[in-house]
Amino acid sequence: MIKIAISGKGGVGKTTSAINISAGLAKQGNNVLVIDADPQANLTESFGIFDPVKDMYLSFSKGDPLPIVKVKENLSVVPNSLNFAGIELEIAGRMPREIILKEFMQGIGNSYDYCVIDCPPSLGLITLNALVAADEVYIPMEAEFLAYRGIDSIVGIINLVKKHFNPGLTIKGVFFTKYNEQRVLTKEIRNQIKGYFGDNLMKTAIRVNVALAESQSSGKDIFEYDPASNGATDYMSLVKEIIKN
Numbered sequence: 001m002i003k004i005a006i007s008g009k010g011g012v013g014k015t016t017s018a019i020n021i022s023a024g025l026a027k028q029g030n031n032v033l034v035i036d037a038d039p040q041a042n043l044t045e046s047f048g049i050f051d052p053v054k055d056m057y058l059s060f061s062k063g064d065p066l067p068i069v070k071v072k073e074n075l076s077v078v079p080n081s082l083n084f085a086g087i088e089l090e091i092a093g094r095m096p097r098e099i100i101l102k103e104f105m106q107g108i109g110n111s112y113d114y115c116v117i118d119c120p121p122s123l124g125l126i127t128l129n130a131l132v133a134a135d136e137v138y139i140p141m142e143a144e145f146l147a148y149r150g151i152d153s154i155v156g157i158i159n160l161v162k163k164h165f166n167p168g169l170t171i172k173g174v175f176f177t178k179y180n181e182q183r184v185l186t187k188e189i190r191n192q193i194k195g196y197f198g199d200n201l202m203k204t205a206i207r208v209n210v211a212l213a214e215s216q217s218s219g220k221d222i223f224e225y226d227p228a229s230n231g232a233t234d235y236m237s238l239v240k241e242i243i244k245n
């Protein structure tokens, strides 16, 4: 099982990417588990799960096994809820507090080909748990002025995790979301980021596409909602890069 964490600044498209990368991997015939590690529970709700009876909070707080809900062929979700919002305080005094998710995931065994973790925007204990549990990190980013500054702090945390907890962790790819090729600034930023990340900058950029935003409120992934959209084309191309990686 390849464990992928999707981490990045607030609002860049982490959850949209976690949903559609998971759905795309599943469409390509892989058995996929996607973990909602964010108390905002956007991913959980996007899959049509509201107020789950069992959620990640119960696992972290009470030690229950991770709840797994099958949402479609080849695709299962570990749901979360707002209850998880206080979990960092709850686990802060626990030892060891960084390997909680990793331990739970070892309990899952090898029944999945991929496990995708949707991280919250903050770089606190939850993201730390995700990075300790993961093998690979993918970082979505917007082509905005000084975009690399926001990435600096994530790269810093990833390096600390590598040094102290998870030497095998690798940044497999950085990719643009809400991409608009028509903007002059976009090209400039693409060149900057290419200089910074080299081959780690993925070839696929996810273009701005309203169907991606619409699909979430309809409880569908982009391949079900509008398979002919740019969003579906771009995420499938990204998924193929991930599989090749």
Ligand SMILES: Nc1ncnc2c1ncn2[C@@H]1O[C@H](COP(=O)(O)OP(=O)(O)OP(=O)(O)O)[C@@H](O)[C@H]1O
Binding pocket: 009, 010, 011, 012, 013, 014, 015, 016, 017, 038, 040, 042, 119, 120, 121, 177, 178, 179, 206, 207, 208, 209, 210, 212, 213, 214, 216
């Ligand atoms: N390529 C895109 N084109 C248009 N809208 C997009 C695109 N990607 C994401 N969005 C929209 O941008 C908003 C933020 O996306 P998303 O929730 O995926 O970001 P996030 O990084 O998970 O945010 P948070 O940090 O709050 O968890 C959502 O309304 C989403 O529908």
Ligand SMILES: [Mg+2]
Binding pocket: 014, 015, 016, 038, 042, 119, 120
């Ligand atoms: Mg999110």
